[in-house]
Amino acid sequence: MNFSTRPSLSAPRSHAFCCTAMQCPAFVYSKLMSMHTFVKIFCTRVRHRATWPLCNDRLVRGTRDAMAKKTKTTSNATLPERANRTTIVDVARCAGVHWSTVSRGLNPEKRHLISPEMIERVETCAKQLGYRANAMASALRTQRSRTVGVIVSNLGDPVHPPIVRAIEDRFAEIGYVTIVGNTDNHPGRQAALIERFIQQGVEGLIVATFERNDPGIAVCVEANIPVVAVFRDPESEFVPSVRIDDAKAMELAVHHLAERGHRKIAHIGGPQNVSTGYHRYRGFRRACKALANQGVEPSAVFGEAFTVEEGQFACERLLADHNDITAIVAGNDMLAVGCLRFLRSKGIDCPNAISVVGMNDMLFMEDIAPALTTVRTPTADLGTQASCILVSMIQGLPISNDRILLKPELMVRDSVTSVDAQQSTKRRRPAK
Amino acid sequence: MNFSTRPSLSAPRSHAFCCTAMQCPAFVYSKLMSMHTFVKIFCTRVRHRATWPLCNDRLVRGTRDAMAKKTKTTSNATLPERANRTTIVDVARCAGVHWSTVSRGLNPEKRHLISPEMIERVETCAKQLGYRANAMASALRTQRSRTVGVIVSNLGDPVHPPIVRAIEDRFAEIGYVTIVGNTDNHPGRQAALIERFIQQGVEGLIVATFERNDPGIAVCVEANIPVVAVFRDPESEFVPSVRIDDAKAMELAVHHLAERGHRKIAHIGGPQNVSTGYHRYRGFRRACKALANQGVEPSAVFGEAFTVEEGQFACERLLADHNDITAIVAGNDMLAVGCLRFLRSKGIDCPNAISVVGMNDMLFMEDIAPALTTVRTPTADLGTQASCILVSMIQGLPISNDRILLKPELMVRDSVTSVDAQQSTKRRRPAK
DNA sequence: CTGAAAGCGCTTACAG
DNA sequence: CTGAAAGCGCTTACAG
Numbered sequence: 001m002n003f004s005t006r007p008s009l010s011a012p013r014s015h016a017f018c019c020t021a022m023q024c025p026a027f028v029y030s031k032l033m034s035m036h037t038f039v040k041i042f043c044t045r046v047r048h049r050a051t052w053p054l055c056n057d058r059l060v061r062g063t064r065d066a067m068a069k070k071t072k073t074t075s076n077a078t079l080p081e082r083a084n085r086t087t088i089v090d091v092a093r094c095a096g097v098h099w100s101t102v103s104r105g106l107n108p109e110k111r112h113l114i115s116p117e118m119i120e121r122v123e124t125c126a127k128q129l130g131y132r133a134n135a136m137a138s139a140l141r142t143q144r145s146r147t148v149g150v151i152v153s154n155l156g157d158p159v160h161p162p163i164v165r166a167i168e169d170r171f172a173e174i175g176y177v178t179i180v181g182n183t184d185n186h187p188g189r190q191a192a193l194i195e196r197f198i199q200q201g202v203e204g205l206i207v208a209t210f211e212r213n214d215p216g217i218a219v220c221v222e223a224n225i226p227v228v229a230v231f232r233d234p235e236s237e238f239v240p241s242v243r244i245d246d247a248k249a250m251e252l253a254v255h256h257l258a259e260r261g262h263r264k265i266a267h268i269g270g271p272q273n274v275s276t277g278y279h280r281y282r283g284f285r286r287a288c289k290a291l292a293n294q295g296v297e298p299s300a301v302f303g304e305a306f307t308v309e310e311g312q313f314a315c316e317r318l319l320a321d322h323n324d325i326t327a328i329v330a331g332n333d334m335l336a337v338g339c340l341r342f343l344r345s346k347g348i349d350c351p352n353a354i355s356v357v358g359m360n361d362m363l364f365m366e367d368i369a370p371a372l373t374t375v376r377t378p379t380a381d382l383g384t385q386a387s388c389i390l391v392s393m394i395q396g397l398p399i400s401n402d403r404i405l406l407k408p409e410l411m412v413r414d415s416v417t418s419v420d421a422q423q424s425t426k427r428r429r430p431a432k
Numbered sequence: 433m434n435f436s437t438r439p440s441l442s443a444p445r446s447h448a449f450c451c452t453a454m455q456c457p458a459f460v461y462s463k464l465m466s467m468h469t470f471v472k473i474f475c476t477r478v479r480h481r482a483t484w485p486l487c488n489d490r491l492v493r494g495t496r497d498a499m500a501k502k503t504k505t506t507s508n509a510t511l512p513e514r515a516n517r518t519t520i521v522d523v524a525r526c527a528g529v530h531w532s533t534v535s536r537g538l539n540p541e542k543r544h545l546i547s548p549e550m551i552e553r554v555e556t557c558a559k560q561l562g563y564r565a566n567a568m569a570s571a572l573r574t575q576r577s578r579t580v581g582v583i584v585s586n587l588g589d590p591v592h593p594p595i596v597r598a599i600e601d602r603f604a605e606i607g608y609v610t611i612v613g614n615t616d617n618h619p620g621r622q623a624a625l626i627e628r629f630i631q632q633g634v635e636g637l638i639v640a641t642f643e644r645n646d647p648g649i650a651v652c653v654e655a656n657i658p659v660v661a662v663f664r665d666p667e668s669e670f671v672p673s674v675r676i677d678d679a680k681a682m683e684l685a686v687h688h689l690a691e692r693g694h695r696k697i698a699h700i701g702g703p704q705n706v707s708t709g710y711h712r713y714r715g716f717r718r719a720c721k722a723l724a725n726q727g728v729e730p731s732a733v734f735g736e737a738f739t740v741e742e743g744q745f746a747c748e749r750l751l752a753d754h755n756d757i758t759a760i761v762a763g764n765d766m767l768a769v770g771c772l773r774f775l776r777s778k779g780i781d782c783p784n785a786i787s788v789v790g791m792n793d794m795l796f797m798e799d800i801a802p803a804l805t806t807v808r809t810p811t812a813d814l815g816t817q818a819s820c821i822l823v824s825m826i827q828g829l830p831i832s833n834d835r836i837l838l839k840p841e842l843m844v845r846d847s848v849t850s851v852d853a854q855q856s857t858k859r860r861r862p863a864k
Numbered sequence: 865c866t867g868a869a870a871g872c873g874c875t876t877a878c879a880g
Numbered sequence: 881c882t883g884a885a886a887g888c889g890c891t892t893a894c895a896g
Contacts, residue, residue: 529866
């Protein structure tokens with residue numbers, strides 16, 4: 001079956017719709033449309049255009065008011081057929097009024113200009129014809145697309161969906177539509193996406209992929225598109241940001257470990273060209289330094305991305321170089337899960353041989369083995385707050401705080417034990 | 433700081449831009465824009481409009497070719513200020529040619545109509561002015577929005593993001609932009625979303641929330657919007673669907689358990705008004721019936737949604753009514769995780785007291801305790817295949833198979849053990 | 865090869 | 881309270 005809904009791109013469609021279903025050989029003959037599709041479209045059309053003369057389609061369209069004065073019919077034969085959507089003109093014709101009246105009658109803000117019975121008449125016709133305003137035409141005229149864009153690195157990474165979800169919720173409330181794109185952390189893809197979204201006319205952008213001093217920022221500022229950075233800190237005075245206090249999060253993790261007697265603590269960091277990786281590493285180092293007098297000795301190794309695989313590799317390298325560590329602070333939960341997988345694969349017990357702390361507290365981190373002690377990032381809040389700022393920017397309202405730093409919270413679970421407990425069990429890992 | 437980029441909705445903006453930064457008291461005075469924003473916009477503007485006379489903005493805009501003949505300047509004072517975006521007319525003016533030539537020069541498909549030096553000139557100007565075609569204007573004219581919509585129940589549910597991700601990837605390839613919406617399984621929200629997306633002019637829709645015989649289908653068919661159902665089966669001849677073979681999946685699970693000696697097997701099902709819940713339950717029953725001669729005795733209890741919480745509640749009810757079961761086949765991984773949480777909370781060992789099988793194999797299901805034996809749904813494939821069908825529909829190509837059923841695959845892990853093993857350990861759960 | 869014009873479907877200032 | 885007209889920024893058939 002052919003499900004195409006644009007079957008007549010090159011078919012003599014204007015002719016087709018002149019004839020009734022009974023007398024339409026040319027149409028069916030063109031074979032560009034299945035009988036089923038034809039009947040479907042035809043019926044819809046007949047219902048929608050009930051008040052129209054069923055003559056030449058082009059001519060009918062042509063009877064629009066402009067047509068009244070111009071005698072020449074422009075032929076637009078190669079224009080892709082509109083999905084024969086009901087327009088404001090159709091409604092106007094049905095109601096026997098001018099389209100401007102229809103527009104007013106259907107717009108709550110202009111409705112007061114119209115008599116009640118007129119509103120009623122217009123609404124009835126609109127409902128009857130199944131009229132739906134063309135948002136693009138409206139946007140073109142009003143210069144407001146009621147559209148926002150969200151750019152993330154990868155929706156497949158479980159930190160992002162809650163952010164996007166929260167944003168969509170907030171904007172749906174005010175009738176905006178949310179378009180999303182994934183960059184996979186490729187600057188090129190990000191640039192292309194920003195370009196495409198601006199072309200698309202987004203009224204604002206929420207970006208979760210800005211690197212430090214990202215060139216994408218200049219593009220948005222120049223195009224005069226409100227942007228807010230979420231999750232990552234673009235370190236730009238031009239862009240408000242909403243993020244978690246990464247350094248503080250690492251401090252919580254390090255203190256938690258130090259209180260339990262850990263001294264040889266390692267960090268498995270993420271990429272340092274993004275603020276999350278960078279600030280977490282710095283936070284880790286600073287926290288360790290502050291505890292140096294207690295004998296805390298930090299070490300670090302880095303993944304090239306915040307992924308489980310990188311976590312595994314990094315963990316392997318870490319243990320090769322620093323066999324004496326008792327605890328790991330991972331740059332995020334993905335890396336932490338990678339650690340756990342590696343440790344498990346080597347028969348190294350967590351937390352009894354090595355304790356692990358993650359960050360973000362993604363879904364299911366309480367269900368994994370061992371239940372992961374991690375620092376929670378309120379991802380939905382991140383999205384909500386970013387949305388609120390963006391809404392203000394779009395509406396031209398001042399924003400009180402353009403540098404929002406959410407508080408991290410330590411979730412104590414089972415992947416950390418005290419050094420004492422480690423020593424009383426088979427603390428040492430199997431020799432390599 | 434005020435980050436607004438539309439500060440002058442009511443400010444005398446056209447006047448503002450007549451003056452240089454030095455002599456602009458009225459503008460700054462209006463206090464609708466911070467100095468910083470003003471300077472930013474002003475600089476951008478000066479750079480972009482370098483070739484324009486810096487006189488009255490409205491007048492400058494008015495010098496468009498239509499203006500040449502009409503003496504009266506229409507005032508559009510209350511129109512929200514365009515983000516003073518460079519238009520095709522600006523480029524034309526810069527290049528000293530007609531805009532139609534610019535349009536052709538910038539469109540790869542029409543470029544052959546234009547002389548090479550003309551193309552060069554146009555491209556130079558476009559680049560210099562930072563021209564970006566207005567996708568909405570283009571869409572309005574061509575009747576193609578290069579936009580598709582994706583509707584899911586909840587991006588926060590980890591099954592959906594990979595689907596959306598795959599769809600976005602496929603459509604980004606052909607320059608389409610993807611808009612997403614969440615319904616939370618509320619028919620009302622779904623209807624509103626479909627309505628809004630159609631208004632927005634989507635060329636197609638991928639819907640993961642169709643119930644059986646969903647009324648939303650008629651809306652799309654009537655509006656002549658290509659739709660493909662993903663994940664769920666709308667049971668409609670009008671809509672192609674791409675889904676997993678739910679019944680087969682349950683069969684795999686039941687057989688896996690039966691082979692390991694389980695006879696009292698329970699199903700924790702999802703909502704029965706959606707095909708996933710419905711077909712999985714039916715598949716479970718059929719598989720059990722086929723093994724009735726081996727003594728397999730099914731039982732079932734249902735959650736009201738595919739959530740962890742519902743899994744917990746359902747598991748509690750199940751054990752209250754059927755204390756003798758040895759294994760549970762959950763309707764999906766969320767329900768399975770709910771089971772595991774409940775069992776853990778009651779000190780009931782999985783798999784040694786009760787074995788559990790999930791479905792979908794979401795991220796981290798191999799990491800939870802115990803590693804979940806589950807039936808994998810290739811979610812990314814679901815998205816990819818749905819996208820391919822939708823692309824064909826949009827392009828008016830015939831589609832070979834409009835009822836795609838992907839094969840499930842059993843992932844054997846640690847949440848199932850044999851009844852023998854169960855009996856040799858502390859099989860019986862603590863009495864309630 | 866390039867220009868001039870029309871029109872996609874709306875909204876809104878201006879008349880009446 | 882309603883109508884007539886203009887224009888948002890494009891694309892494209894038609895002339896030349």
